[in-house]
Amino acid sequence: MIPQTAPSARLVTAALKSHRAHTHRAFYATIRSLRQPPPSSLDPDDAPTSDNDFILSILRANPSLRDTRSYLASFGPRPQRSAPAPSEDIIIPPPHTTNEPVAKSIPIALEHPKPSPIIASILNPVYRRTALVKVQGPFTDVQLDSITRGLVYLEKLGLVSVIVVENDDLPRGEQDERSAVVEETMRVVTSLEKHGARARPVVGAVVRLGPKSGEDDIPLERDFVPPESHTVPSDLIPIRSALRAGEIPVIAPFALDSFCRSVRVDANDVIAGLARGMVETAAEDRSQQRHSEDGYPEFSEDIDLTPLRLMIIDRHGGVPSYARSGYPHLLINLTSEYQHIHETFDHRWNDTHPTALSNLALARTCLAYMPPTSSAVMVSHKSPSSLIGNLITNKPAVSSSLPHALLQGNRKLTPHTPTLLRRGLPVRVIRSVAEIDQAKMNHLLEQSFGRTLDNSSFYARLEKSLDFVVVAGDYAGAAIVTNEPSPESSEPISYLDKFAVLPSHQGDGTVDFLWVALHDESYGLGHPFSANPNGGRGGKGDGRDLVWRSRSNNPVNKWYFERSSGHIRMGSWVLFWCDGEKRLKIEEGRRGSAGLSYIEEWEQGRLGKWADVVAKIPSSWK
Incomplete structure (x- = not known):
């Protein structure tokens, strides 16, 4: 388990240990590696x-905890294991204090001494x-x-x-x-x-x-x-x-x-x-x-x-x-x-x-x-x-x-x-439930959310309300957008029903690739920069406000806060939205240097409508 200290502090510590470890690794270096620049060529302030x-x-770099774990997985000390059983060549004391007697004799010399993995991890703390x-x-x-x-x-x-x-x-x-x-x-x-x-x-x-x-x-x-x-x-x-x-x-x-x-x-x-x-x-x-008798690779x-x-x-x-x-x-x-x-x-x-x-x-x-x-x-x-x-x-x-x-x-x-x-990964847009591979979609959603999907009611609802689905790769990630009817308007609400990425693809760019494609098919429509090759509308059309909800204790909310136009809290939920960008751009252009108002006419009362509709959307989980 990783100690609960600041991620940046752990990285600094590991880096400084690596710097000191160069001295210990000198044993393995060639004579040429002992070269040092002439002292006169160094600036004392450098x-x-x-x-x-x-x-x-x-x-x-401000790494998150996930970033730090990923870095340590690649460069941190190799996992240590219990010392191997004593052999005829060498006897290693147990790593922890016990009541058992320690072997009294240790061979004086070994023909080919090799550092154990434990010693190696001490001398080389950074892989x-x-x-x-x-x-x-x-x-x-x-x-x-x-x-x-x-x-x-x-x-x-x-x-x-x-x-x-x-x-x-x-x-x-x-x-x-x-x-x-x-x-x-x-x-x-x-x-x-x-x-x-x-x-x-x-x-x-x-x-x-x-x-x-x-x-x-x-x-x-x-x-x-x-x-x-x-x-x-x-x-x-x-x-x-x-x-x-x-x-x-x-x-x-x-x-x-x-x-x-x-x-x-x-x-x-x-x-x-x-x-x-x-x-x-x-x-x-x-x-x-080569591997040692206990199955671990030799140093x-x-x-x-x-x-x-x-x-x-x-x-x-x-x-x-x-x-x-x-x-x-x-x-x-x-x-x-x-x-x-x-x-x-x-x-x-x-x-x-x-x-x-x-x-x-x-x-x-x-x-x-x-x-x-x-x-x-x-x-x-x-x-x-x-x-x-x-x-x-x-x-x-x-x-x-x-x-x-x-x-x-x-x-x-x-x-x-x-x-x-x-x-x-390849990114594509599909527009009918018949095109969805339900087995792969179920696996994606259940792995991402850690819950069991209510298949029948979930897909029955999509049959009535699906707008489009953005799929990354072979269902490594997906964004499902539905049209939710609004009782006070003829135009339905564009609702982000699910946004999911497999745990194995979190941190490899799939999340950003998926969200950019979602932007280009929904609230970003109408801009030239939305004409990305994802098999969707190609940037043609008018962007619509995109709305979604998330549990108030969802750790992903910080990421949502940065990408949304705004949010409001609804009890145990948080309602997020992204404004249609083309409409804002057109209105801003009309007013020139005056800029946009705090609340535009079309925004009057929309939060209440959204909250009322979104709160009534049934759960997809058993």
């Missing part, structure tokens, strides 16, 4: 300022994972220092970067091309070491051009193009060696061609090949990992090669969005939005964000091989501290499901706000 910035970056990082310059020395400082902070939190360097201004095909690429790689190494990290340049080719043997037999998703590069296990030896030594590998963008020549290639080809190769090698490592100083994050750091930041007047997308569902982003990409952005679409394609390729919980982030050099927030929460800097007007007025939303990308 250390305390850096530590303070690091802690403040964690606190600014280290890897991230693929593309550093795409050119950057000035000051800009590069800002970037590498952020990557060093991530290492303290357990995320070790595997960096591929790119510089768009370096000449291609010229005589001094290789030396210029190596020099740029060494700039990144020097900058990392300036901030106290240990880094190793890798200037040999780590990927091979061309298809991988046997990949033609692997079924691919529609429109998915595999990377033009691949690796074999021996190619990853330099990276594995650096990680074992506690060093950050910094890789030059070279690859072996069909004639075994080392040639310069686009960094995207190197990263895509590494993403696939590191995932495959990590899977092979796990299959070959190993290796880092899990499976990339947990893809980070693309350049001068331009995220992918521009038509819905935000060129400001970046906040969260992208690659499965359902990839093609739509291409179709709505303004040609003028090819000048301001020349690599946005190629980096979008890179994220799609890499995330296809990485675990479903992985994410990619596109960020400019001006927002390196946001990488810590992304690591801890795995969420966008600003939620994409917040009201559009609030996002436009939020000072945090800038041209340099990062874009978070996830593999995501």
